[in-house]
Amino acid sequence: MLSRFPVRKLSLAVIACSAAMVMATPLPAFADAGFQRWISQFRSVAMQNGISGSTYDRAFRGVSEPDPEVLEKARYQPEFRAEAWEYFDNRVQQDTIETGRRMARQWKPWLDRIERQFGVSRYVLLAIWSIESNYGEVLKNERVMRSLPRSLATLAYADKRRAKFARQQLIAALKILQTGDIDVGHLTSSWAGAMGHTQFIPTSYQAYAVDMDGDGRRDIWSSVPDALATAANLLRKNGWRGGETWGYETAALPSGRKFPGGKMALSRWQSIGVVRANGKPFPRPSDTAELKVPDGRAGPIFLVTKNFDVIKRYNNSDKYALAVGLLADEIAGYGGLVRDWDRPFERLSYSETEELQKRLGALGYYDGPIDGKIGSGSRDAIRAFQARSGMQQDGHPGKEVLRRLRSN
Incomplete structure (x- = not known):
């Protein structure tokens, strides 16, 4: 997602700011003097972490003040809890499904190779691509995508809550630049540092990035094969089970009964009355699953399996993982929900x-x-x-x- 912070903890040494070092050159009249001092001071910190002076200077050439839109978005993060129907209607709908099917045809040779190499469903990868960047369309929007070094430096300088995260990600971003995977002109991200078609933060990129197209660069900004393979690599390394689903929609729960939390075998869930919405048996009854009721008993209900938890390593949200799974199933042609969300109005197409x-x-x-x-x-x-x-x-x-x- 474009504005999320990492849910997977990737270790890096805590970065300590060095002693102040005032820039020798005079500041432009429009520059933020404090921000310029911060950039100057952080240069030595970056060099202590293996960044060359030339790489650092190239990253910040022409950067003289914080990005005001980054600060606005950082300040304005309302605790808006979308209703289930609202969240899913924007992500699993006619356009995202049809575009996903078109992309499945367009990128079939690469998806075949990625699926063979990583064992991850192509439809799950297409759904992630859709939700993260609208199949890459977001990357064309200059109002959304911005200079990654400037964005992270802005957060490190002016946002105390995100400063540690931003410093960590900035060092990682500078290492990406230094390796030559991307040039500074194309080192763009969302306001919070999520990069490329599949929206990886820099530390996650370092852990999972793949050069799938074999051009010598791990380019998730302009290479769709690299971006999808990178997402597949993350899922595989976090335990994706090839050939298995993420979960099942169930029929309405029997009224007047409480159901246990936690995970049980699908056969056990079935024995206490939790059955598939389409009436079919569970194909792998020994698999363990957990009950999810995201919209109350009036909405659709799910039994989710191991792969659902793996999707959450991408974004630690039940709604996100459900959206990926439901969209993937629609793109694959498995059909949509048997029971619709409990929305208080008649939905538009x-x-x-x-x-x-x-x-x-x-x-x-x-x-x-x-x-x-x-x-x-x-x-x-x-x-x-x-x-x-x-x-x-x-x-x-x-x-x-x-x-x-x-x-x-």
Whole structure:
């Protein structure tokens, strides 16, 4: 994900700042003097960690002030807990499924090789690619992607909560630059340091990056084979079980009963009434699984297996791992959910959601991308339209809102 921090702990020595060293050259009038001093001081720390002076200077040439957008995003991290339907509707929908199938055809020769070498499902890799960078489309957005050295230096200098993380990642990023895997002009990331098609932070890149296309560089920014193989390598090294699923949707739980937590064999779950939603038997009844009820008993319910836990090594979130698994199954053609999310409105299709955004834009409520994804901008626009129309101001992108917009 574009703005996450690592959930897997990768050890590096704690970096201590060296004594102050004032730059000899005068600062430009627009420069942040404190930031420039920090860059100057950190140079010796980087060199103590194996970074050459020329690499460091190349990384920071022309960088004279913190990135204000990085600071804004770092300050504005609301504790927004998306409803289950809201999280999944933006990630598992018509466009992401169809694009995933097209990418499966386009990259089939490479996916064949990656699957043979690492034993990881191509559909899981495609789902990760979709969720992390919209199949690489995010990398083309200059409003999202920015200079990695500047972003991390900004966090290290101005964000006390993230300073240690940012210093650690900056050293790792400079090592990536020094190896020649990428040049400084293409060493870009999200505001928090996630890089490339599959959004690896620098320390994770160091641990898992793969030169799949054989050009001598581990380039997850412009080489799709390298990026997908790197994701596959992470999953394999964290215990991915080839040929096995991530989990199963189950039928509704019998009412009036409590079910145990923890992991049990699938055969044991079945014996106490937890069965597959499609009525089929579990193909590997001896596998252990854990019950997940992300949307309460009114929504879909899952038994998740070892590979679900492995996906969480990529991002330690049940919702993330479920989104990857569900999208992967859809791309593969296994079908979608038997039981839909418990949403309080009638869901729009992808094309209808785009129409909703266009109509809100035409009325002056919305100025964001027409992408079929409902984010905070779309919700605010819906609420504003609902207020003008005398509707309940819940911000839900339902069919009733679209009907009202069409009548306008």
